[in-house]
Amino acid sequence: MRRSRTFEWGDPAVTAAAVPHGSGLDFLREIMAGRLPAPPVAAMLGFTLEEAEHGRAVFTLEPGEEHYNPIGSVHGGVFATLLDSAAGCAVQSVLPQGTGYTSLDLTVKFLRPVTVDTGKIRAVGTVLNAGRRTALAQAELRDSEDRLLAHATSTCMLFPVQQN
Incomplete structure (x- = not known):
């Protein structure tokens, strides 16, 4: 039986244009409040900050x-996307106005399978160290019973962002 899924997203250029105009934490809070569109990948995969x-x-x-791989569990790429988003946005939350970031690497360890029966999962990102040029963050993927499903570390490069 065929299945389908439809989704909509806001203009990502609007969100990107807002990056230089406030702190990283202010930027994330604007997305959470719905005053800035969430990134299209969040709509495509169905995750929320x-x-x-x-x-x-x-x-x-x-x-x-829709998140499944061919063997009947959530694809590792979905895990990695959630973990990358959590680690990266944790870094963004400590950035001053006029500073952006990009991920330099992401190392993921998969510990447990996830299926529709797992229920809601949470990717929690935290900054371990933020310097002038790079930041190190980690992220944990956990189920509703707080079991660790996957773990990641990420190094992010920090750089100045020009105002438009």
């Missing part, structure tokens, strides 16, 4: 069949 504070960001996802 639920918490943002200095040095920490939390994303949630309710796993569905």
Whole structure:
């Protein structure tokens, strides 16, 4: 039986244009409040930024069949996307106005399978160290019973962002 899924997203250029105009934490809070569009990847995969504070960001996802790999569990790329988003946004939350970031690397360890029966999962990102040029963050993917499903570390490069 065929299945389908439809989704919509806001203009990513609007969100990108807002990056230089406030702190990284202010930027994340604007997305959470709906005053800036969430990134299209969040709509495509169905995840949400639920918490943002200095040095920490939390994303949630309710796993569905659309996230499955051929062996009947959530694809590792979905895990990696959630973990990359959590670690990266944790870094963004500590950035001053006029500073951006990009991921330089992401190392993921998969510990448990996830299926639709797992229920809502949370990717919790935290900053381990933020310097002038790079930041190191980690992220944990956990189920509703707080079991660790996957873990990641990420190094991010920091750079000045020009105002438009």
